[in-house]
Amino acid sequence: MLTLGNLSPQEGSTKQRKRLGRGPGSGHGKTAGRGHKGFKSRSGSGIKPGFEGGQMPLQRRLPKRGFTNIFKKEFSLVALSQLDKFEAGVVVSPAELVEAGMVKKGTLIKILANGEITKAVTVKVDKISSQAKAQIEAAGGTVVLTEVTAAE
Incomplete structure (x- = not known):
């Protein structure tokens, strides 16, 4: 019966590793396949x-050229057409x-005017x-900016 204790690889699926520097009889003794002297022969x-x-x-x-601004803020972009998927009167936070x-x-969010919004939502x-902002307010919704960017 085959159990975890007597598993072995299939015949011919594994090779023995090349044992270097193990005497002249091995065929890879002395310089161990590295040639003679030089930088590449050294450890x-x-x-x-x-x-x-x-x-x-x-x-x-x-x-x-240039530098990486460590204070850069990356925004995740959301289109108005995506906001239209929410129910009317919902607070979209x-x-x-x-x-x-x-x-x-955990990302900062920016709404862009791609597409249209027909439902009144609070964003x-x-x-x-x-x-x-104009399109959301025209649809009867409101926009609330978080304090992080409201101070800027």
């Missing part, structure tokens, strides 16, 4: 990625948008375009 050798033999590497030859799968949890978001 710990190996050319680092990007090394070009002493020539100035490409990474250093090319000019560097970040939690509802996450639940609906429109944004990821609580971090940022909104002026056109989107």
Whole structure:
């Protein structure tokens, strides 16, 4: 009977590893397939990625430009057409948008005026375009900006 204790690989599916430096009879003794002397025969050798033999590497030859702004705020974008999927009179907060799968949890949210909205909804978001705000208010809804961006 086959049990976990007597499992073995299928015949021919595994190879024995090449045992280097184990005497002349092995065929891989003495220099162990590394050739004679030189940098590549030593232990710990190996050319680092990007090394070009002493020539100035490409990474250093090319000019560097710009920087990464550590204060940049990434917004998840939501279109008005997506908000139209909610029922009329509902308060659409970040939690509802996450639940609906429109944004990821913990991200800042911005509403854009892509598409149209026909239902009156209250929207609580971090940022909104002026056109989107006008369309929501025209449909009878309201817009509440969170305190994070209201102070800016």
